[in-house]
Amino acid sequence: MTSGTTLSRPGSDAAGLIHQGLIYDTDEQFLAATVPFCLDGLARDDAVLAVTTPANIDLLRQQLGDASGEVEFIAAEKWYDAPGRTLAAYHRYVDQRTGDTGRHRQVRVIGEPVWHGRDALETTEWTRYESVINMAFADCPAWIVCPYDARVLPPPVVADARRTHPQLVTGPTAESSVHYAAPARDGVWHRELARPPQDGRESVMRFGADLTAVRTFVAAKAVSLGMSATDADRLTFAVNEVATNAVQHGGGTGQVTLWRDGRRIVCDVTDSGRTTAGWYLGYLPPSPAQLRGHGLWAVRQLCDLMEVQAQRTGTTVRLHLTL
Amino acid sequence: MVSAYLADGLARGERVLYFVDRHAPAAVLSWLRSGGVDPDAAAASGQLRVATAEESYLASGVFDPDAMVASLQEEARDSLAAGYAGLRVSGEMSWALRDAPGLGRLEEYETKVHSVFAGRPASAICQYDARQFNPEQLRMFEQCHPAAVELDPWYSSSVLCIAPAFREGERVLQVTGTVDYQATSHLAAALEQTRQWPGDVRVDMSALDFIDLAGLRVLVHAAERLGEGRRLRVMNLTPMLCKVISVVGFDQHPALVVTAPEVMA
Numbered sequence: 001m002t003s004g005t006t007l008s009r010p011g012s013d014a015a016g017l018i019h020q021g022l023i024y025d026t027d028e029q030f031l032a033a034t035v036p037f038c039l040d041g042l043a044r045d046d047a048v049l050a051v052t053t054p055a056n057i058d059l060l061r062q063q064l065g066d067a068s069g070e071v072e073f074i075a076a077e078k079w080y081d082a083p084g085r086t087l088a089a090y091h092r093y094v095d096q097r098t099g100d101t102g103r104h105r106q107v108r109v110i111g112e113p114v115w116h117g118r119d120a121l122e123t124t125e126w127t128r129y130e131s132v133i134n135m136a137f138a139d140c141p142a143w144i145v146c147p148y149d150a151r152v153l154p155p156p157v158v159a160d161a162r163r164t165h166p167q168l169v170t171g172p173t174a175e176s177s178v179h180y181a182a183p184a185r186d187g188v189w190h191r192e193l194a195r196p197p198q199d200g201r202e203s204v205m206r207f208g209a210d211l212t213a214v215r216t217f218v219a220a221k222a223v224s225l226g227m228s229a230t231d232a233d234r235l236t237f238a239v240n241e242v243a244t245n246a247v248q249h250g251g252g253t254g255q256v257t258l259w260r261d262g263r264r265i266v267c268d269v270t271d272s273g274r275t276t277a278g279w280y281l282g283y284l285p286p287s288p289a290q291l292r293g294h295g296l297w298a299v300r301q302l303c304d305l306m307e308v309q310a311q312r313t314g315t316t317v318r319l320h321l322t323l
Numbered sequence: 324m325v326s327a328y329l330a331d332g333l334a335r336g337e338r339v340l341y342f343v344d345r346h347a348p349a350a351v352l353s354w355l356r357s358g359g360v361d362p363d364a365a366a367a368s369g370q371l372r373v374a375t376a377e378e379s380y381l382a383s384g385v386f387d388p389d390a391m392v393a394s395l396q397e398e399a400r401d402s403l404a405a406g407y408a409g410l411r412v413s414g415e416m417s418w419a420l421r422d423a424p425g426l427g428r429l430e431e432y433e434t435k436v437h438s439v440f441a442g443r444p445a446s447a448i449c450q451y452d453a454r455q456f457n458p459e460q461l462r463m464f465e466q467c468h469p470a471a472v473e474l475d476p477w478y479s480s481s482v483l484c485i486a487p488a489f490r491e492g493e494r495v496l497q498v499t500g501t502v503d504y505q506a507t508s509h510l511a512a513a514l515e516q517t518r519q520w521p522g523d524v525r526v527d528m529s530a531l532d533f534i535d536l537a538g539l540r541v542l543v544h545a546a547e548r549l550g551e552g553r554r555l556r557v558m559n560l561t562p563m564l565c566k567v568i569s570v571v572g573f574d575q576h577p578a579l580v581v582t583a584p585e586v587m588a
Binding site for chain 1: 482501503504505533535536537540561563564566567570571572575
C-alpha cells in the first residue's frame with residue numbers, strides 16, 4: 001500500500017477505506033479537489049473511476065487533458081440506480097481491480113450520488129447507503145470522494161453528508177468531520193417503518209415450515225396488484241429468501257403482508273425470533289467462501305429498496321419494488 | 324451408463340439382451356465385470372445374451388422391422404414365462420450407418436418396437452452415438468422414442484424429481500419441480516453422484532419451477548468439486564435466476580457455466 005499522498009491520508013499506512021465528502025459551491029472548488037485526486041491516483045497506478053453528473057464529467061475531462069483517457073467515467077444517473085445494486089456494483093469494481101485478478105493496489109472513486117427526483121423514503125435510504133459504505137468497504141483498498149453540490153441540493157442532504165463521511169475535503173486537504181456518525185452507532189440511523197395499511201388493501205398470510213404456499217400467495221397477489229410476471233418472479237424469489245431465514249433462524253414462523261403504495265409494491269416479511277439485526281442487513285458483501293449470508297445480499301439487489309427493523313417481537317424486512 | 328442399465332436389469336432378475344456392433348461381445352462382459360457383476364453365470368443360465376447386429380437386426384440378411392419386432396415380442400413372452408421379472412434390451416445402432424439392405428425402414432422399426440415394451444415389464448435403450456449420426460438423424464430417432472430418459476430417478480417426491488437422462492448423445496441430470504430449503508440436500512446428493520460421469524456434467528433446468536439461493540449455491544459447490552478442468556453446465560435456467568447468480572458473484576466460478584433457454588427465432 002502506498003504511504004503519504006498529496007492529499008492527506010490519515011493513517012497513511014492503512015490498507016482500508018478512505019471515505020470523504022466534498023461539499024462544493026463552485027466548479028473551481030469541485031476541480032480543486034478532484035483533479036489532483038485523479039492525477040495523484042494515476043501517478044500511483046491506482047484504478048480511477050469518476051461517477052458524476054454529465055457537466056462535471058465534461059469539466060474533469062477538460063482539466064485532465066490527456067490523462068482523462070486513463071480515468072473511467074460513468075454517468076451518475078445510470079449508476080445510482082438502487083442502493084443495494086449500486087453498493088454491489090462498487091464492490092465488484094473494487095474486487096475486479098484489486099482482487100486476485102486485478103492489477104491495482106488501490107482504487108480511487110469520485111462518487112456523486114443522485115438526489116433530485118428522490119422521494120422522502122428514497123432520500124433516507126440513499127443517506128443510509130452513504131453511511132453503510134463505511135462498514136461495507138471498511139477493509140477494501142478504496143479511496144472514495146463523494147461530491148455534494150451545495151448550489152442545488154436541499155440543505156438537509158448537505159448536512160447529512162457531514163454525518164455519513166468520516167472526513168470532509170476542501171481543495172487538496174481533508175479534515176475529520178465533527179458531525180460523523182458511524183453506521184452501527186446505537187439509534188442514530190434507526191428509522192421506524194411506516195405502518196402497513198389496515199384498511200383491506202393489504203393481503204396477509206401467516207406461514208410455517210412449508211414455503212410453497214408463501215410463493216404461490218406472493219406471486220398471485222403481486223400480479224393482481226399490477227406487477228409483470230417477471231417482476232413477480234423476482235419478488236417471489238426475494239420473499240422466499242427472507243421467509244427461509246424466518247423459518248430457519250427467526251423462530252420458525254412468520255407473516256407476509258403485501259400491498260401497493262402508489263407506484264410501488266411493498267412486502268413485509270416478519271419473523272417471530274428475537275434478533276438484534278442491524279438496519280444494514282444485506283448491505284455487507286459476503287466473502288465468496290462463506291456458506292451463509294448471500295441471501296439478503298441478493299435480495300438487496302433484486303429489490304429497489306429494502307428496510308430492516310428489529311423489534312422484541314420479531315424482525316421485519318420490508319421489500320419495495322417499483323412498478 | 325449402459326453397463327449400469329444392464330447390471331441393474333440382472334440384479335432385478337430381468338432377462339437382458341444386448342446387441343453389439345461397435346464392440347466385441349467380450350467387451351460387454353468385461354464392462355459388467357468391472358462394474359462388479361459376474362456376467363458368466365448370467366450368460367450360462369441364459370439370463371444374459373450378447374449378440375451381434377448381424378445375428379439380430381440383420382438376421383435374415385435384410386433389415387426387416389416386422390421380423391425384428393416379432394422376435395422381440397417372442398423374447399419378452401418367453402422371458403416372462405421362464406420366470407424372469409422382465410426383459411431389458413439394448414442395442415448399438417451404429418450398424419445403421421452401414422449400407423444395410425432394408426435400412427430405409429429403420430424409422431418404421433423404432434416406431435413399431437414400442438408395442439413390444441408398452442405395458443410390459445420390459446424396456447429398451449437404443450444407443451445412437453451422437454458422434455457418428457448427423458443431427459437430423461438424431462432428431463428423428465429422438466422423436467421415435469417416448470422419452471429420452473431411461474434410468475430410474477435418483478430422487479423423487481411430490482414436489483421434486485431428479486433423474487439422470489440421455490439426450491442428443493449426452494448424459495444430463497434433469498431437475499423437475501421445486502428446490503427450496505427443504506430439498507437442497509437432495510440436489511446436493513444427486514450432483515455428488517454425477518461426479519462419476521466422464522467430462523463435463525450437464526444439468527437441465529427446463530422443467531424447474533423454483534430454486535432458492537441455497538440451491539444455486541449447491542450448484543456452485545458441485546462445480547467446484549468436479550476438478551480436473553471439468554465444468555458443471557447448467558442449462559435452461561430462467562434469465563431471472565441467471566441474474567441472481569451474477570449479482571451474488573457465483574458466475575465468477577470458472578467451473579460453473581450457466582445458460583438461459585435459447586430464444587426461439
